[in-house]
Amino acid sequence: MDAAIEVRGLAKRFGDVAAVAGIDFEVRRGELFGFLGPNGAGKTTTINLLTGLARPDAGSVRIAGIDCTRDGKAAQHLMGIVPDESNLYPELTGLDNLCFCGALYGMPRREREARTRELLETFGLADAAGRKFAAYSRGMKRRLTIAAGIIHRPPILFLDEPTTGIDVASARQIRGLIAGLSRGGTTIFLTTHYIEEAERLCGRIAFIVAGRIVRTDTVENLMQPLEGRRAVEFTLDGAAENLAEDLRAAFPALEAQQVGPGRLRVTSARPLSIGPLVRFFEDRGLAVGEARKVRPSLEDVFVEVTGIEADRMRAEREKPAGAAP
Amino acid sequence: MKTWIAFWNILVKDMRAYYLKPPNISWGLIFPLAWTLMFFIRSGAGLESVRELLPGVMGISILFGTTSMLAVTLTFEKRGRSFERLLLAPIPLELLMLAKIGGAVLFGVANAFVPVVMAACLADLGGVAWGAAAAAVVLVAVSSALLGLFVAVSVSEVFEAQTFSNFFRFPMVFLCGLFFPIEKLPALLRPLSYALPLSYGADALHEAIRGAGRLPPWLDFAALAAFCLLLFLVSLRNVRRKWIL
Ligand SMILES: Nc1ncnc2c1ncn2[C@@H]1O[C@H](COP(=O)(O)OP(=O)(O)O)[C@@H](O)[C@H]1O
Ligand SMILES: [Mg+2]
Numbered sequence: 194m195d196a197a198i199e200v201r202g203l204a205k206r207f208g209d210v211a212a213v214a215g216i217d218f219e220v221r222r223g224e225l226f227g228f229l230g231p232n233g234a235g236k237t238t239t240i241n242l243l244t245g246l247a248r249p250d251a252g253s254v255r256i257a258g259i260d261c262t263r264d265g266k267a268a269q270h271l272m273g274i275v276p277d278e279s280n281l282y283p284e285l286t287g288l289d290n291l292c293f294c295g296a297l298y299g300m301p302r303r304e305r306e307a308r309t310r311e312l313l314e315t316f317g318l319a320d321a322a323g324r325k326f327a328a329y330s331r332g333m334k335r336r337l338t339i340a341a342g343i344i345h346r347p348p349i350l351f352l353d354e355p356t357t358g359i360d361v362a363s364a365r366q367i368r369g370l371i372a373g374l375s376r377g378g379t380t381i382f383l384t385t386h387y388i389e390e391a392e393r394l395c396g397r398i399a400f401i402v403a404g405r406i407v408r409t410d411t412v413e414n415l416m417q418p419l420e421g422r423r424a425v426e427f428t429l430d431g432a433a434e435n436l437a438e439d440l441r442a443a444f445p446a447l448e449a450q451q452v453g454p455g456r457l458r459v460t461s462a463r464p465l466s467i468g469p470l471v472r473f474f475e476d477r478g479l480a481v482g483e484a485r486k487v488r489p490s491l492e493d494v495f496v497e498v499t500g501i502e503a504d505r506m507r508a509e510r511e512k513p514a515g516a517a518p
Numbered sequence: 519m520k521t522w523i524a525f526w527n528i529l530v531k532d533m534r535a536y537y538l539k540p541p542n543i544s545w546g547l548i549f550p551l552a553w554t555l556m557f558f559i560r561s562g563a564g565l566e567s568v569r570e571l572l573p574g575v576m577g578i579s580i581l582f583g584t585t586s587m588l589a590v591t592l593t594f595e596k597r598g599r600s601f602e603r604l605l606l607a608p609i610p611l612e613l614l615m616l617a618k619i620g621g622a623v624l625f626g627v628a629n630a631f632v633p634v635v636m637a638a639c640l641a642d643l644g645g646v647a648w649g650a651a652a653a654a655v656v657l658v659a660v661s662s663a664l665l666g667l668f669v670a671v672s673v674s675e676v677f678e679a680q681t682f683s684n685f686f687r688f689p690m691v692f693l694c695g696l697f698f699p700i701e702k703l704p705a706l707l708r709p710l711s712y713a714l715p716l717s718y719g720a721d722a723l724h725e726a727i728r729g730a731g732r733l734p735p736w737l738d739f740a741a742l743a744a745f746c747l748l749l750f751l752v753s754l755r756n757v758r759r760k761w762i763l
Contacts (some may be wrong), residue, residue, distance in 0.1 A: 207763075247763035269607035280599040284535050296527035297607035334660070341603075404617055482619025 196255070197222045197349050197380040198243065201250035205238055209483040212238040220382055227395030228384040231501055235404040236384035237277055240351050242380070244274050256349065270298065273347030277354045277384075279334035282404035282488065283327035285319055287337050290326055291344055298345035305344065312340040316370065332363025339367065343374065350374065351384045352472035356390060359501075368394060401501055408498045412491065419489040424460040426452065427465065428483040429474060436477070445474060450496075458487070522595070524609045525617045532621035535592045540634035542625070550633035552568045552581045568641040573695035574725035575633040575717060580658050581690060586683035588622040588666030590657035592746035593679040596670070596761070610625065615754060626659035643727075648733065650691035651726035657742040668758065671756040695720045 198220040205213045213235045220226040241247035243254055245265030255262045256268035281290045286510050288309060295305030313319045320458070321329065329337065335355065345351060355371065356364035370446045371394060375381055385391050391398050399409040408415070423424055433439075436457060437449040448460040459470065470480050522642065536542070553575050555569075561567070566730040604614050637643060669682045692698070694708060694716035700708060711717045722738035725731025 217576065237686060241763065245762070246602060246605060265608050266608060266610065271607060274606050276599065276602060278599055280602060282531075282535065282600050283598065285531075293531055294603065297603065299523045299608070357623075415664070 195221060196506070197257055199253075199255040200243070201383045203239070203242055205242055205247060206250060206252050207308055211404045213242065213249075214337070216401070216404070216406045218399055218406060220380060222380055223375075223378050224383045225371075225383065225394060225396050227385065227391040227398040228258075228382065228401055229388065229391045229398050229495065229497075230384075230401035231386055233403075234401045236386075236387075236401060237353055238404075239401070240274070240276075240353050240382070240384065244272055244351060247268055262509045267414055269347075270346060273345065273350040274343040275342035275350070275352045275355060277357070279338040281326045281341060282339060284325060286323050286325055287313065287329070287333075288322040290337065291341055294341040295344045300345060303405045308344055308346075314343065316340045317366070323365070332359045332366075335359050335363060335367065336370075339370065347379070347398060349380045350382070352381060354384055354386070356385070356387065357416070383451050384429050388492045390493055398491075400495060402501065406517060415491060415494045419493060422460055422462055422489045423465050424487045424489050424493075425465055425470075426456060426459055426485045426487050427474065427481055428485075429457065430480040430482050431455070431478060433477050434481060436479075439477075440470075440473065444469070447518070455482075458494075460489070463503075502518075521613060521747065522611050524607055525613055528552075528604065528614065528617035529620045529624075530603060532591065533624065534617065537587065537621055537625040540747065542587070546583055546625075546629045546632055549663060550575045550583060550629075550636065553578060554633065554636070564695070566641070568637050569643070569728050571697070572633060572637045573727050576630045576655065576723055577658060577694070577720050578625040578628040578691055579633055580655065581687050581716065582664050584622045584626035584659055584662040585666040585669065585687055586609060586680055587625060587662050588619065589669035589673075589679040589683045590676055591622075592667065592670035593673060593676050596674070598675060601638045603732070611757065612754060615667065615750075615757060619660070619750075622663040623659045624667060626662060627655055630659070644727075647726040651723060653739065654719055654726055656741070657739065657746060658716060659724075660741060660746045661715040661749060664753060667753045668749065668756070671760055690714055690716050693717070695712060695724075696722045701732070715742055715749075715756035718742045718745070742750070 196219045200216060201217050202215050202217060203213055204211070205214045206381065209241065215444050217241065222409055228239065238247065243256070243261070245261065249262060249266065252262070257271050259268040261268050280295070285293065291309040291312060292305050295308060310319075313322050316339070318333060318337060318340070321333060325336065326334065339352070339355060342352070352371065356367050359367075368390065371381065371383070379485075383391075383395065397409065397411050398415065399406045401407070432455060437451050437499060440449040440457070440459070441447065446461060446463065446464075450458045450460075452458045469482055471484070474481050535667045536718065554571060557571050592601070609615070634643075665686060666683065669679055669686070673679050673682050693703070693711045694700075694714055696716075700711045700717060703711060718733070718738045718741040722735060722742070723732050725735055725738070
């Protein structure tokens with residue numbers, strides 16, 4: 194009974210697509226668990242399976258010890274759900290939306306009205322309480338949607354890409370609110386395709402790719418192999434074929450990786466001297482525009498474990514939220 | 519208790535957000551008036567035929583007030599994905615669907631009494647079996663709302679919901695004996711009439727309002743109740759199959 198969420202052999206396909214292909218994991222009570230993977234990895238489908246919006250083809254789900262596989266409704270009063278799209282009622286005001294969501298969880302009028310006022314305050318929406326949801330900005334919609342997810346003080350909260358597609362300031366505020374909820378003892382299951390977000394917020398992270406979990410561990414353990422590693426990122430004016438390979442051949446102790454057009458990341462287990470590297474580039478007719486020391490990050494681990502280039506994950510940020518069903 | 523708070527608030531929210539909006543209210547007033555006028559002009563009849571027309575006008579007021587309203591609002595909530603909130607709420611699916619249907623039923627019942635009030639101003643409505651009329655109105659509203667639910671689970675766009683509702687309800691105006699007795703329809707169409715719940719509702723209304731039913735009242739009510747139950751169970755199954763992936 195220590196686990197808030199317990200998933201065994203969970204699988205779901207849509208026609209030919211194995212959206213979730215047999216995953217196992219456990220989220221402990223009070224933990225902030227991250228589900229990190231690119232678009233289409235199966236994150237939303239997993240949340241739908243856990244919350245009762247979709248029926249699994251195989252496997253079992255336990256929420257706070259309650260077996261949800263047979264009866265998706267069984268544990269719904271314990272869960273708060275923030276979907277990947279802000280899906281409140283456009284024609285209702287912010288205040289009415291929250292009150293209505295409280296009522297859906299059976300909160301008596303006085304209680305839900307007090308809680309609504311409290312949440313509007315916390316989420317910086319008190320001034321917009323009387324405006325229709327349809328007239329809110331993207332960031333405000335997102336915040337109200339999160340508020341609606343916690344109106345009934347659920348012990349377990351599901352957050353599906355809470356900061357995707359909104360402005361930087363709102364995203365930062367939302368991360369702060371999530372961290373606050375976690376400190377307050379709420380168990381949180383968070384999906385994201387922002388590596389830094391997962392690294393910053395989560396205690397443990399599962400990497401999910403193409404419906405499978407490829408690695409689950411604490412952020413510290415995931416980062417462990419990177420301890421003492423140095424990394425420098427060079428911005429080069431120009432391009433050369435097989436630059437990374439050539440560099441590895443010339444400096445066997447170094448690791449090199451193209452991280453973007455004209456950007457090469459060089460990592461080493463020992464102190465790095467820049468001089469020989471600059472000469473190496475200049476010999477190939479490449480001027481070094483910038484050399485920047487970078488902190489090894491979860492991104493490096495993710496790239497190594499999943500084989501997915503950081504660039505591809507980054508490109509997905511540009512996509513509007515919830516564009517693909 | 520908690521479940522009833524949810525049930526009640528879903529119903530009230532739908533009433534406030536959709537049904538009691540000015541365009542819908544004015545529609546509920548203009549629609550029966552327009553139909554009544556059309557019949558007076560066409561038949562050249564006097565005020566004495568108000569009572570003859572009343573059951574039919576009540577029937578279409580309910581049909582047009584509920585079916586597409588429920589179909590459209592449900593499809594709208596499905597598209598905007600706010601419907602997922604209801605599916606995720608800890609209330610049984612049966613009760614959730616009853617709450618959604620309930621709003622449309624109340625709206626349909628209210629619509630049915632608009633022509634009644636209008637008729638009462640124009641003609642003497644003495645001798646109407648009000649109890650039977652009210653029961654028939656409620657059952658017609660429930661079956662029409664369930665038809666809207668059936669439409670909603672079959673489509674995914676709002677305009678499809680509108681079109682598909684019309685596909686049902688326009689033929690029903692003529693097939694169900696609202697204005698022309700079913701016996702006057704071509705023999706080929708008559709079985710179709712008896713496969714539609716509104717035929718029994720119209721018959722019950724004709725009986726209650728002017729003593730001119732053609733089937734025994736118990737058969738009307740039994741058939742209506744059976745249709746409602748069947749439609750509800752089929753719709754529930756469809757919702758489970760199509761809306762919970
Ligand atoms: N309702 C659906 N019908 C068909 N395919 C779906 C459906 N939902 C998801 N998929 C597919 O399942 C895979 C996983 O999708 P999803 O769980 O939404 O990924 P993520 O949330 O990680 O971006 C994708 O290939 C997606 O196209
Ligand atoms: Mg998703």
